[in-house]
Amino acid sequence: MLNFTFHNPTAIVFGQGSIAQLSERVPVNARILVLYGGSSAEKNGTLNEVRTALQGRNIHEFGGIEPNPTYETLMRAVDLVRSNDLDFLLAVGGGSVIDGTKFVAAAVHYQGEPWGILESHGAVVQSAMPFGSVLTLPATGSEMNSGAVITRRATKAKLSFLSDHVFPRFSILDPTKTNTLPERQLANGVVDAFTHVMEQYMTYPAGGLIQDRFSESLLQTLIDIGPRVLDPQPDEEARDNLTWVATLALNGLISAGVPEDWSTHMIGHEITALHDIDHARTLAMVLPANLKVRREAKRAKLLQYAARVWQLHEGTDEMRIDAAIARTEAFFESLGVPTRFSAYGLDATAIDPIVHQLEAHGMTALGERSDVTLAVSRQILEAAL
Amino acid sequence: MLNFTFHNPTAIVFGQGSIAQLSERVPVNARILVLYGGSSAEKNGTLNEVRTALQGRNIHEFGGIEPNPTYETLMRAVDLVRSNDLDFLLAVGGGSVIDGTKFVAAAVHYQGEPWGILESHGAVVQSAMPFGSVLTLPATGSEMNSGAVITRRATKAKLSFLSDHVFPRFSILDPTKTNTLPERQLANGVVDAFTHVMEQYMTYPAGGLIQDRFSESLLQTLIDIGPRVLDPQPDEEARDNLTWVATLALNGLISAGVPEDWSTHMIGHEITALHDIDHARTLAMVLPANLKVRREAKRAKLLQYAARVWQLHEGTDEMRIDAAIARTEAFFESLGVPTRFSAYGLDATAIDPIVHQLEAHGMTALGERSDVTLAVSRQILEAAL
Numbered sequence: 001m002l003n004f005t006f007h008n009p010t011a012i013v014f015g016q017g018s019i020a021q022l023s024e025r026v027p028v029n030a031r032i033l034v035l036y037g038g039s040s041a042e043k044n045g046t047l048n049e050v051r052t053a054l055q056g057r058n059i060h061e062f063g064g065i066e067p068n069p070t071y072e073t074l075m076r077a078v079d080l081v082r083s084n085d086l087d088f089l090l091a092v093g094g095g096s097v098i099d100g101t102k103f104v105a106a107a108v109h110y111q112g113e114p115w116g117i118l119e120s121h122g123a124v125v126q127s128a129m130p131f132g133s134v135l136t137l138p139a140t141g142s143e144m145n146s147g148a149v150i151t152r153r154a155t156k157a158k159l160s161f162l163s164d165h166v167f168p169r170f171s172i173l174d175p176t177k178t179n180t181l182p183e184r185q186l187a188n189g190v191v192d193a194f195t196h197v198m199e200q201y202m203t204y205p206a207g208g209l210i211q212d213r214f215s216e217s218l219l220q221t222l223i224d225i226g227p228r229v230l231d232p233q234p235d236e237e238a239r240d241n242l243t244w245v246a247t248l249a250l251n252g253l254i255s256a257g258v259p260e261d262w263s264t265h266m267i268g269h270e271i272t273a274l275h276d277i278d279h280a281r282t283l284a285m286v287l288p289a290n291l292k293v294r295r296e297a298k299r300a301k302l303l304q305y306a307a308r309v310w311q312l313h314e315g316t317d318e319m320r321i322d323a324a325i326a327r328t329e330a331f332f333e334s335l336g337v338p339t340r341f342s343a344y345g346l347d348a349t350a351i352d353p354i355v356h357q358l359e360a361h362g363m364t365a366l367g368e369r370s371d372v373t374l375a376v377s378r379q380i381l382e383a384a385l
Numbered sequence: 386m387l388n389f390t391f392h393n394p395t396a397i398v399f400g401q402g403s404i405a406q407l408s409e410r411v412p413v414n415a416r417i418l419v420l421y422g423g424s425s426a427e428k429n430g431t432l433n434e435v436r437t438a439l440q441g442r443n444i445h446e447f448g449g450i451e452p453n454p455t456y457e458t459l460m461r462a463v464d465l466v467r468s469n470d471l472d473f474l475l476a477v478g479g480g481s482v483i484d485g486t487k488f489v490a491a492a493v494h495y496q497g498e499p500w501g502i503l504e505s506h507g508a509v510v511q512s513a514m515p516f517g518s519v520l521t522l523p524a525t526g527s528e529m530n531s532g533a534v535i536t537r538r539a540t541k542a543k544l545s546f547l548s549d550h551v552f553p554r555f556s557i558l559d560p561t562k563t564n565t566l567p568e569r570q571l572a573n574g575v576v577d578a579f580t581h582v583m584e585q586y587m588t589y590p591a592g593g594l595i596q597d598r599f600s601e602s603l604l605q606t607l608i609d610i611g612p613r614v615l616d617p618q619p620d621e622e623a624r625d626n627l628t629w630v631a632t633l634a635l636n637g638l639i640s641a642g643v644p645e646d647w648s649t650h651m652i653g654h655e656i657t658a659l660h661d662i663d664h665a666r667t668l669a670m671v672l673p674a675n676l677k678v679r680r681e682a683k684r685a686k687l688l689q690y691a692a693r694v695w696q697l698h699e700g701t702d703e704m705r706i707d708a709a710i711a712r713t714e715a716f717f718e719s720l721g722v723p724t725r726f727s728a729y730g731l732d733a734t735a736i737d738p739i740v741h742q743l744e745a746h747g748m749t750a751l752g753e754r755s756d757v758t759l760a761v762s763r764q765i766l767e768a769a770l
Contacts, residue, residue, distance in 0.1 A: 001560075001625040003400025008393070014642065015388025170392075207622040210606045210630050217598030224594065237592040240386040244642065245595050253638075257399065257629065 001207045001257040008252050010144045011170040014244065018174050019046070022053035022090075025132055025170045030088035031058045033081055035101050037065045037093045044180040046136055050092055060084055065093065068272055068279065069100035071115060071152045078107045078114065081129070089131035091168075094185075095140025095192075098133045099148035102166040105129040118150055122161035133171040137181060138243040139189035139280065141196060141250025143171035151273055157361065158273040175243040179234045186242075187335040188280035190226045193246040194219060194331075195283040199262045200255040202291070203368040205300050208258040215254045216308045221245050223309070226335055263366035264290050267377055270357040277344055284332040284339050289384035291325045293376065297369065341385045351381045386592045386642040393637050395529045396555040399629065403559050404431070407438035407475075410517055410555045415473035416443045418466055420486050422450045422478045429565040431521055435477055445469055450478065453657055453664065454485035456500060456537045463492045463499065466514070474516035476553075479570075480525025480577075483518045484533035487551040490514040503535055507546035518556040522566060523628040524574035524665065526581060526635025528556035536658060542746065543658040560628040564619045571627075572720040573665035575611045578631040579604060579716075580668040584647050585640040587676070588753035590685050593643040600639045601693045606630050608694070611720055648751035649675050652762055655742040662729055669717040669724050674768035676710045678761065682754065726770045736766045 013021050026032060034050060041047045041063075051059070062077045080086070081104065091101035105128040107114035116124055135143045142148065146167045151158045178186065201215035221241055228238035248254075267290075268282035295302060299321070306312040306324035315323070329339045341350065355378050358364070366372035372380075398406050411417060419435060426432045426448075436444070447462045465471070466489065476486035490513040492499035501509055520528045527533065531552045534545045563571065586600035606626055613623035633639075652675075653667035680687060684706070691697040691709035700708070714724045726735065740763050743749070751757035757765075 001399075001622070001629070003403065005396065005398050007396035007555075011390065011392035012641075013390050014386075018388065175386075207625060209609065209622070209626045210602060210633065213602030213606055214599060217595060217602050221595045221598055237386070237594070240592060240642075241594045244386070248595065256397075257625075 094137030098142040102148040118159040122163040125163035128165040138246035479522030483527040487533040507548040510548035513550040523631035529636040
């Protein structure tokens, strides 16, 4: 096992009706900015639940944070906070709104040009505004971690930052909020959480026996509940577990003490930035291709994955690895999430610009062994056609 | 899944050499009391590592905290803190020292007679001194939770308390500290962690699919590493995993959203208080007997445990349940930890006084359904003879 530090101070309040607990969680005299995305938070009543829980408090609101939240939009929120001297942020939405809120929290306190937060991947962040979240879409894990991904529309750059200063103080997880989500977003959530686990698990054996089993537990649970989550008649048990699994998949627990990959995400981010394809759908394209191209480097873990997650015990090593990758693709496809470029209207001409953007963003030595060069990324993209 | 709140603010610093990080974790101007147990912390060099890391700081020391730490001893530490106006505690030891430090932290701030903290099970605690820990014995999970068990020598009472105010600020886990532990303490640690998981897992199905798989992961890992941990030639991978598993077994993660039992612990505490038998050894006696007596109420989970933890798939339901309980007993015995009263020199005459103490401490409706009456506890004790 590798040496590690694990410290996750976010309080999770989980369950139906838990939005009512906002009144205890938000400081009494806070001057609050509620941040949200599109019209769904209004339509499905979540914003009203939040307003009711915080009745009588000093509240401002800022809507319109996009999926793949943009620097351009978020800087307007930064101005609003500054001009009204607000001191507490409350994100109401999914990963995009929470990521955007983390950026606002750090940017308000930052002295320089806030894009520097992204360019430094968070290294320049020395403090941030306190904030909480009300999660409406289980997928990214942003509600219990200290990372965010922000897009700059002007340059089509999608960059991430990490800072211990941007853990939410609390996150409220009411799984019944998933009942009004479209099937596409639920399917995306399953694929996103699945890929998060794979980025932290599918590397090489490093003596993290319990981390491996926890990761396998998350993957098996997602496989069990994936189809159930899409049932139009809400399946409470499946939705409860999706909500908690998506949080646990990226809260630092399963990565503590083991190597991590993240090349699928870095390649996927460029595809989203260039082609505006849902984050999870880019992962569904890149992950299986990544496993095919790097099967030798990941051989030991692919065999463990085949046996423990997919119960594949028959045939040669090569056959079991092939089958495990095929099962992964079939699982994503079964959720209605295609795994090939062609299904998204992309062909080989898309590859050069993606590789160019990876180079522009310094993504030239990705993966758990820093051996995913631009040439390897190109092979992965070719394998995804 | 049940509604829950999960909030664990303790920072974990894990790995060989991590004691050196004390200098960054303890506030610079703190007036520190280092609390420890017997002579082993001095002999094996851990105390010297701590003194070196904190060189130049204001340090007092308090040794002699017993296994099953006593109120009588700890109140002397409370006096020492008060008379020297100390403001930070550092526990160096296993669960007993950390539990004792939690009590001191709460007692120093408490206005009334501190035994009231135990009698109220922590309800009266409104603040506590800040403290950290350096763990030397993986077993109890006290390094990352907010509970403690304290014994009053005068009345042979062993009571527990819980309070959000007594989470350690940080805990340093250097797994090489296990290299100097006697085999008996390592075996006890495996049994203690295993039973902690069972108290949170072996109840009834409540829709906590991921919690169940996490618990099964912890149990399977303990079964895998149990014999390896006892190898006199230290097995680094096994000891790393025991250290982290014992922490994860009781840090609130696997109990969030599911019912809990804890009757084995409550009965075991009385046996330790009356007969001074190691905590883990009382659990090894009570747990299998508890499963035998309550097999109907726990039937669904016993079958799941048989299949997923012990891979028992053949035979009738009754046969698989029998086999799973037998495997549990055999696992404890294989570690050199007996599972019968007779092996500890106890016979049927021991039962009445234990039941009497349970009654005296209000332990008359234990378990996940509060149906472990004194009569059921008596049956469990009889099944353990």
